[in-house]
Amino acid sequence: MYKRQGGGLPVWVLNDPDAIHQILTKKQPSYGKGVGFERVKMLLGDGLIVSDGEHWRKRRQMLQPAFTRPSIASATGLIRTCIENRMSVWDAHAESGEPLDISEEANQLGLRIILRSIFGDDLELLDAREGGNPFHMVTNTHERDLMFAMRFRQLWPVVREIAEVRRERGGPLGQDFLGRFMGSVDKESGEPLDMQGLVDEIMTLLIAGHETTAATIAWAWSLLARHEGVQEELRSEVMGHVGLKPPEASELKGLDLSHRIVHETLRLYPPVWMFSRQALQDDVLAGYHVPAGTQILLTPFLLHRRPEFWDEPERFDPGRIPASGIAPVRGAYIPFSAGPRRCAGDLFALNVVVQHLAWTVGRYHLSPVEPGAPELDPGVNLRALHPIRLRVRRA
Numbered sequence: 001m002y003k004r005q006g007g008g009l010p011v012w013v014l015n016d017p018d019a020i021h022q023i024l025t026k027k028q029p030s031y032g033k034g035v036g037f038e039r040v041k042m043l044l045g046d047g048l049i050v051s052d053g054e055h056w057r058k059r060r061q062m063l064q065p066a067f068t069r070p071s072i073a074s075a076t077g078l079i080r081t082c083i084e085n086r087m088s089v090w091d092a093h094a095e096s097g098e099p100l101d102i103s104e105e106a107n108q109l110g111l112r113i114i115l116r117s118i119f120g121d122d123l124e125l126l127d128a129r130e131g132g133n134p135f136h137m138v139t140n141t142h143e144r145d146l147m148f149a150m151r152f153r154q155l156w157p158v159v160r161e162i163a164e165v166r167r168e169r170g171g172p173l174g175q176d177f178l179g180r181f182m183g184s185v186d187k188e189s190g191e192p193l194d195m196q197g198l199v200d201e202i203m204t205l206l207i208a209g210h211e212t213t214a215a216t217i218a219w220a221w222s223l224l225a226r227h228e229g230v231q232e233e234l235r236s237e238v239m240g241h242v243g244l245k246p247p248e249a250s251e252l253k254g255l256d257l258s259h260r261i262v263h264e265t266l267r268l269y270p271p272v273w274m275f276s277r278q279a280l281q282d283d284v285l286a287g288y289h290v291p292a293g294t295q296i297l298l299t300p301f302l303l304h305r306r307p308e309f310w311d312e313p314e315r316f317d318p319g320r321i322p323a324s325g326i327a328p329v330r331g332a333y334i335p336f337s338a339g340p341r342r343c344a345g346d347l348f349a350l351n352v353v354v355q356h357l358a359w360t361v362g363r364y365h366l367s368p369v370e371p372g373a374p375e376l377d378p379g380v381n382l383r384a385l386h387p388i389r390l391r392v393r394r395a
Contacts (some may be wrong), residue, residue: 011035011295012285015303017331019285023277023296024331025339030283034276035295040380043149045156046197047204048344056341061187063201064344066180072347073249074175075117079352080246082113083359090364090392099369099389103218107139110214113352114206120176122162134158138210144380152203159199177205205345211381212271213349217356219269220261222374222388223316224357225366230318233257235361235395247358249351258354259323264316265353266335273301273382275337300334301382325350366390 014020023031032052041050048059065071086109093100115123115135126133134155141148163182166173173179181201185192193201224231237257241247247255279294290296305313309332310320320328327333336343343349368390375385 010291010293011297012288012290013297013299014285015299015306016286017303017309017329019331020298020303020334021331021338022283022285023298024334024337024341027283028339028341030280031277031296032280034278034297036276042146043144043152044204044207045200047200049204049208058186058188059197059201060340060344062184062193063181065184066177067344067347069347071175071180072351075348076247076249076252076351076355078116079113079355080359082109082116083356084246085112087363090360093392094364094394097391100366100392101387102221102366102390103384103388104139106214106217106221107210109356110210110217110352111135111139113213114209116176117209117348118177118202118206119162120174120179122166122178125162125165126158135206138207152207156199156203159202160195163195163198163202178202208343209345209348213352215269215271215381215383216262216265216349216353218384218388220265220353220357221366221390222368222384223265223268224261224361225368225390226373227316228367230261230316231361231365234261234357235365238358238362242358244362247355252351252354252358255354255358256323257318258357259325259350260318260321261357262350262353263321263323263325263333263335264318267304267310267321267333268314268316269382270300270304270335271381272335272337273378274299298334301378303332303334306332361395363395365393365395367393 014023033050037050044050046055048056048063051059086105089105090100092098115126115133119126123133126135135158137151137155141151163178166178167182173182181193181198183192224234234257237255241254242251252258275298277296277298279290279292279296281292283290285296304310307313309329321333325333331338336346336349370389374388377383377385
């Protein structure tokens with residue numbers, strides 16, 4: 001645990017698993033959102049990621065049914081279709097020999113999956129707009145600065161319009177995320193989400209569901225391309241378990257190595273590489289007195305590389321973490337955070353990445369163009385500083 005003084009307030013960097021478990025799980029109500037979330041709030045409004053206290057608790061209860069295992073499993077076919085529709089890109093690179101920018105490919109795929117998962121058939125209304133789908137600015141803009149936040153906020157009325165049209169249409173609200181969110185009600189009052197709350201949560205899901213998933217796909221293939229033995233083991237598992245047919249939701253559970261690869265990717269390259277909490281009252285963490293008001297930075301990227309908990313932590317080893325994602329040391333693996341505020345969309349992200357690995361590894365073999373691991377761009381999410389270029393050939 002390291003302490004810095006900044007702006008008159010103590011700032012701690014915490015990488016002790018027991019203390020992290022205390023903050024995120026045992027004493028979660030005693031810690032609020034910390035420094036940096038004001039900037040995120042400019043981008044995402046008052047959605048689950050940035051809200052706090054009683055407002056967050058009620059909102060989480062309302063939306064949690066949209067993220068249950070059955071709900072996520074029902075999206076398997078939709079995700080598969082989005083993956084299949086990108087295969088022409090992979091075929092073209094396999095034919096031409098031109099390297100594939102897996103970062104860009106994952107971004108395009110990730111955006112399509114989350115848009116289709118949110119809006120369902122109404123996505124066609126966006127695609128038909130004059131000038132094209134306005135949400136493409138998410139992949140067309142690399143920076144995540146104030147200018148991006150201002151442009152992104154201009155998309156709020158688009159979501160409101162789609163929701164209002166769906167409600168006026170009458171009939172079932174739909175089983176996509178928009179429909180599920182619109183149908184959610186407060187357990188105590190029976191009231192649905194107000195329109196501003198609905199739009200905030202949809203935009204939060206769009207950014208969180210796209211960028212983290214896309215980054216994980218890119219990092220997973222970057223690792224597999226540099227570790228051909230693991231790539232061959234994965235290909236053997238997939239071909240032996242499902243072959244070239246699209247895996248059903250029930251079959252995804254049997255892809256043990258696929259899940260291990262995703263977890264090891266998230267250990268090495270957690271998209272949310274740092275987040276913060278603020279002590280709302282005095283506490284003791286890792287033997288240190290922590291006064292109320294203390295800002296605490298939690299850094300999964302550093303925690304996941306501590307040699308005390310991980311043998312040769314820089315080495316890619318999918319055998320470290322079981323398919324369940326439960327690490328040997330409690331609190332030492334937190335790519336989705338932990339406790340009550342664990343990422344609601346973790347199952348959705350895992351479904352997407354495992355499906356992508358299973359679908360593509362049976363058809364293509366990837367190898368790196370540039371030697372060595374890509375340089376890091378630790379912005380809002382952990383991305384590669386430069387495009388990750390991979391050679392594609394048919395498996």
